[in-house]
Amino acid sequence: MPSSDDEVDRIPLSARPEWLDVRPVPQDDGPNPVAPIAYRDDFRETMDYFRAVYLADERSRRALDLTTEAIGMNPGNYTVWHFRRVVLESLNADLHEERDFLDRMTMRNAKNYQIWHHRRWLAEKLGPEVANKELEFSKHILDLDAKNYHAWSHRQWVLQSLGGWESELDYCCMLLEDDIFNNSAWNQRYFVITRSPLLGGLQAMRDSEVGYTTEAILANPLNESPWRYLRGLYKGDTSQLISDNRVSELCLKVLKTSNSCQFALSLLLDLLCYGFQPSEELGAVVEALRNSEQDTVSSKLATTVCLILEITDPMRSNYWAWRRNNLPSQVC
Amino acid sequence: MNEVAGGSLPRSDSSVAMESSPPSSSTSSPPPSPSDGPRRLTVTQLEQLKVEEEVFEIYRILRGIAPHTQSFMLELWRDTHIEFLTRGLGLLGPSYHVLDANRPWLCYWIIHSIALLGEPLHSELEDSVVEFLSHCEDKYGGYGGGPGQMPHLATTYAAVNTLVTLGSDMALSSINRANLLKFLLRMKDSSGAFRMHDGGEIDVRACYTAISVASILNVLDVELVKDLGNYILSCQTYEGGIAGEPGSEAHGGYTFCGLAAMILINEADRLDLPSLVDWVASRQGVECGFQGRVNKLVDGCYSFWQASVACNKSCNFTTGETGLDGNLCGAGTSHAKIEGGLSDFGFSFMEKQTECGPLFQSIALQQYILLCSQVLEGGFKDKPGKQRDFYHSCYCLSGLSVSQYSCSKDASVPPPTRAVLGPYANLLESVHPLYNVVLNKYYKSHEFFSCL
Numbered sequence: 052m053p054s055s056d057d058e059v060d061r062i063p064l065s066a067r068p069e070w071l072d073v074r075p076v077p078q079d080d081g082p083n084p085v086a087p088i089a090y091r092d093d094f095r096e097t098m099d100y101f102r103a104v105y106l107a108d109e110r111s112r113r114a115l116d117l118t119t120e121a122i123g124m125n126p127g128n129y130t131v132w133h134f135r136r137v138v139l140e141s142l143n144a145d146l147h148e149e150r151d152f153l154d155r156m157t158m159r160n161a162k163n164y165q166i167w168h169h170r171r172w173l174a175e176k177l178g179p180e181v182a183n184k185e186l187e188f189s190k191h192i193l194d195l196d197a198k199n200y201h202a203w204s205h206r207q208w209v210l211q212s213l214g215g216w217e218s219e220l221d222y223c224c225m226l227l228e229d230d231i232f233n234n235s236a237w238n239q240r241y242f243v244i245t246r247s248p249l250l251g252g253l254q255a256m257r258d259s260e261v262g263y264t265t266e267a268i269l270a271n272p273l274n275e276s277p278w279r280y281l282r283g284l285y286k287g288d289t290s291q292l293i294s295d296n297r298v299s300e301l302c303l304k305v306l307k308t309s310n311s312c313q314f315a316l317s318l319l320l321d322l323l324c325y326g327f328q329p330s331e332e333l334g335a336v337v338e339a340l341r342n343s344e345q346d347t348v349s350s351k352l353a354t355t356v357c358l359i360l361e362i363t364d365p366m367r368s369n370y371w372a373w374r375r376n377n378l379p380s381q382v383c
Numbered sequence: 384m385n386e387v388a389g390g391s392l393p394r395s396d397s398s399v400a401m402e403s404s405p406p407s408s409s410t411s412s413p414p415p416s417p418s419d420g421p422r423r424l425t426v427t428q429l430e431q432l433k434v435e436e437e438v439f440e441i442y443r444i445l446r447g448i449a450p451h452t453q454s455f456m457l458e459l460w461r462d463t464h465i466e467f468l469t470r471g472l473g474l475l476g477p478s479y480h481v482l483d484a485n486r487p488w489l490c491y492w493i494i495h496s497i498a499l500l501g502e503p504l505h506s507e508l509e510d511s512v513v514e515f516l517s518h519c520e521d522k523y524g525g526y527g528g529g530p531g532q533m534p535h536l537a538t539t540y541a542a543v544n545t546l547v548t549l550g551s552d553m554a555l556s557s558i559n560r561a562n563l564l565k566f567l568l569r570m571k572d573s574s575g576a577f578r579m580h581d582g583g584e585i586d587v588r589a590c591y592t593a594i595s596v597a598s599i600l601n602v603l604d605v606e607l608v609k610d611l612g613n614y615i616l617s618c619q620t621y622e623g624g625i626a627g628e629p630g631s632e633a634h635g636g637y638t639f640c641g642l643a644a645m646i647l648i649n650e651a652d653r654l655d656l657p658s659l660v661d662w663v664a665s666r667q668g669v670e671c672g673f674q675g676r677v678n679k680l681v682d683g684c685y686s687f688w689q690a691s692v693a694c695n696k697s698c699n700f701t702t703g704e705t706g707l708d709g710n711l712c713g714a715g716t717s718h719a720k721i722e723g724g725l726s727d728f729g730f731s732f733m734e735k736q737t738e739c740g741p742l743f744q745s746i747a748l749q750q751y752i753l754l755c756s757q758v759l760e761g762g763f764k765d766k767p768g769k770q771r772d773f774y775h776s777c778y779c780l781s782g783l784s785v786s787q788y789s790c791s792k793d794a795s796v797p798p799p800t801r802a803v804l805g806p807y808a809n810l811l812e813s814v815h816p817l818y819n820v821v822l823n824k825y826y827k828s829h830e831f832f833s834c835l
Contacts, residue, residue: 088477090483168584
């Protein structure tokens, strides 16, 4: 209920002199509306006046103020937001003022599509001069909820459209240091290393990123995020994935220390499917993980990996069985 | 009933659900402290632990009680749900003003839920719905969030699916298809994607809702499809799932939207399906429900968004014999000749015989929905501690239906008792998983629109 506090001293529009010439337009719900809402009087009145100015296409200061009131009552009304943009453009309004209004609205409704879309429109109008302010603002929202999807999308749009890449990798590091399980921060890290014009792209970054990711995995082998990130570092380049010893050694190291890690086994399975030739040591470590009660013995290491996963990762037993039944024929 | 709760079945889905009780998930296990001693838990770990505790407490209760009481606990409270839902179509309180631009959604969430429960609507009420939605229809095509509001793709999807669910000739013929196509073409962006409304945001949601309505109304054409696959492809992330926009994080809702849209335009094989399937299979957690993103909390609504991707129908696309190479079969076969018209891929999807069972634990998911999302006073919620709402009611019930039929080769045949957790009377109507409308309603509309 975003508006209730503001409504205490509200003067009805019908009692305001500047609105005397306007005839409110009631909503045409038809004779038998479904799921009708028992609007409060102030809401109904505001929307009736909004419909009047919207239908008259009245691009005036009072129309702008009216959209402020209507948005305050229901920030999800995209028609009101759309009309507000039309009016702002016609009036050549001060868009910095608009930014202040939007900051307040976003703080109260951080997960609203319309608000973030409006913000993107506004930042595009204001141009690169607001890049840092926009990054700062999204950081402020992410301080409250580090996984806010809209805030991350906005941040990526700002970086790509307005710039401000300089400290983005540091920002990712900071968030991951704070919470290494924050998958949104991992995603942003991938975005930066693959798209920042200041870094050399995925191939140039791969080496150092594999080091960073390996360390994160060894500290928390049951954290899925860095495992997926590690695969992502070799996206579209499976030959590198299977030939980079650091990947298979990581799997080996994790499997030796934790008695079963689904993420290590899962990555190993992918390696094998891509044609990786396992060392004798790796094969022995996997064999040792096999439950002695399991009667199925297989000469294929990939099959063994699937069988182990079917037992140790029961929520995905169907999936691992399906993988086992669909192994490429040439796999060891 | 199933002996699920007692765990007396041999290895089956059900034992999984019960085994998961000791709280030890990927994120809650304390990191093995290397040299720097014990570490503090992160925000992600703390929140995850809290949810696990609440969920496992519920499962502990289930395990500790007599079988007949377990059956009672696992019952779907049809009457209270229907009462809660039907009341939602009547006068809603003033606090619903925040949904004033989502009124066709309210219609869809509620009417689809009632249809899943197999409950007919009174014919006067049906007429009222048709009439009300026509008040939301824009004179130039498409449906807005309420009377007099601009047309919007999401509310257009909700309105069309509601009318398909009603299924009468009056409901189906009330849609101005020619204008609707014009609206869709107006929302098409030069990138190939769609925007939600005039001047609105572009994302995978907009792409799905546009393609879904065009397909179900049999107006899908080459111009609507042009370059769309490229856009959706650019939204698949390194994780395997699909994001709302290129660069964003893989997300359950957008993954459903992206995959369903790709299947409907017959371009699913362009996606990296092995990594998509791996990502989605990994989203079912120890709580037995699905999370929307890696290291996020479980939420009942993903019971539909994720499970419908992991159900056998969708995995049909990846049952190639070469595993990771993803040699695809089924309706996703590349560059198939379009014979019956572009709108027919949704129809042929249901005709395909599926080769494998679901890639998730169906019984476990049903357990989460019935015990953790179900509200005894009617309706469903995200997770324990949250409030019920119509959105979660719709997607928990849709997910429950997808689960119950997930082992069936043919969704028009009732599934075996073992596929339904709790009393067999829990069985819902089956859905078309790409449009999320009740299957027999879909067939009725398909017949109606293919003659036009």
